[in-house]
Amino acid sequence: MKPFIFEQRNGIHIVDLAKTADLLQEACEFLRKTTLKGGKILWVGTKKQAQESIREAAASTQMFSVTERWVGGTLTNLVTIRRSVKRLLYIVDLEKTGEINKMPKKEVSSLRREAARLHKNLDGIVGMERHPAAMVVIDIKREDNAVHEANRLHIPVVAIVDTNCNPDLVQYPVPSNDDAVRAIKLIIQSLTEPVVEAMVELGTSLPVPAQPTPVPTPAEAAPAPEPPPIA
Numbered sequence: 500m501k502p503f504i505f506e507q508r509n510g511i512h513i514v515d516l517a518k519t520a521d522l523l524q525e526a527c528e529f530l531r532k533t534t535l536k537g538g539k540i541l542w543v544g545t546k547k548q549a550q551e552s553i554r555e556a557a558a559s560t561q562m563f564s565v566t567e568r569w570v571g572g573t574l575t576n577l578v579t580i581r582r583s584v585k586r587l588l589y590i591v592d593l594e595k596t597g598e599i600n601k602m603p604k605k606e607v608s609s610l611r612r613e614a615a616r617l618h619k620n621l622d623g624i625v626g627m628e629r630h631p632a633a634m635v636v637i638d639i640k641r642e643d644n645a646v647h648e649a650n651r652l653h654i655p656v657v658a659i660v661d662t663n664c665n666p667d668l669v670q671y672p673v674p675s676n677d678d679a680v681r682a683i684k685l686i687i688q689s690l691t692e693p694v695v696e697a698m699v700e701l702g703t704s705l706p707v708p709a710q711p712t713p714v715p716t717p718a719e720a721a722p723a724p725e726p727p728p729i730a
Contacts, residue, residue, distance in 0.1 A: 519674045523686065526657045526671040527693040530633060533655075534560075534697035538632025541624070542687075543645050545569060548680045549637040552687040556635070557623060560694045561703070563631060564623035565645070574630060574648040584625055587617040630654060635690060638677040639664050659686055 530540065542564040544553040550566040557564035565573065573580055590610050593599040599607055634649050636642050636658040646668055649656050656669040659677045666672035676682045 522671070523673050523689055526673055527690060529655070529671055530635075530657065530690055531693035531697045533633045534694045535701065536632070537701075539563065539627070540694065541565070541627070541631040541634045543569065543634060543642055544637035544683075546638055546641055546678075548678060549683050549687075552680075552684045553637065554623075556687050556691045559691055560698065562694075563627045566623060567619050569642060569645045570620050571644060572648075573624065573645070574652055574654065577627075577630065580621070580624070581628065583617060584621055587614060587621055587625070590614040590617070633657065635687075636669070637683055637687075639668055657690065659683065 533540065540560065540562045542553045542557045542560075542562065544550060545566055545568055553564050553566050556562075570580065590599075590613065593602075593610065594614075599610065602610070630652060631654060633655050634645070634657070636645060636656055639646050639656075639658050639660060640663070646656055646658070650668070655671065657671040658669040658673065659675050659682075660666045660669065660672040661675070661677040664677075666674070673686055675686055
């Protein structure tokens with residue numbers, strides 16, 4: 500990380516923000532080109548500070564995410580992962596059709612516990628039937644298994660890389676604090692924008708952001724009912 504550190508103060512390394520900006524722009528351009536070619540992106544961040552930003556990025560780009568736990572073999576053993584997805588969809592179908600209610604209570608309880616576990620680990624990759632074209636990662640030390648699998652399969656990785664990490668492990672490092680919620684949110688939003696722009700350019704229909712329920716102002720409130728006439 501030495502080339503990306505501006506200075507050291509009281510044992511704390513200060514990242515060179517000029518280099519962060521340059522590398523962030525490079526990563527954004529890579530993701531834009533990947534999307535224009537029809538490639539899908541897997542967003543990965545299981546630490547608490549990253550989960551919300553990763554979910555939002557995956558939702559706004561209609562792509563994949565891992566926010567709870569990286570299941571070993573998610574990339575390198577995708578066939579097995581797809582079997583687990585099919586199992587999850589099977590249990591979901593049992594619930595939808597009501598067939599699960601015809602089963603013994605003990606079996607129903609077991610199936611629902613299994614479904615809860617599968618939902619937690621697989622919800623973000625249910626639609627990932629083949630390897631993604633790129634992966635975005637927050638905290639490459641925590642997600643070392645994910646980075647290792649991507650490297651084995653030659654899947655390019657864009658990652659927020661803190662001063663205690665090795666930037667050589669990923670193809671598009673973005674030097675920054677990987678523990679600060681605001682820093683994570685800012686960088687993930689910056690990485691999301693070119694992906695969304697590329698999807699618009701391709702004519703992809705994007706999800707409509709949820710609108711907050713309007714709160715009526717006092718002027719809009721219904722008038723109080725008039726008192727009944729006095730006989």
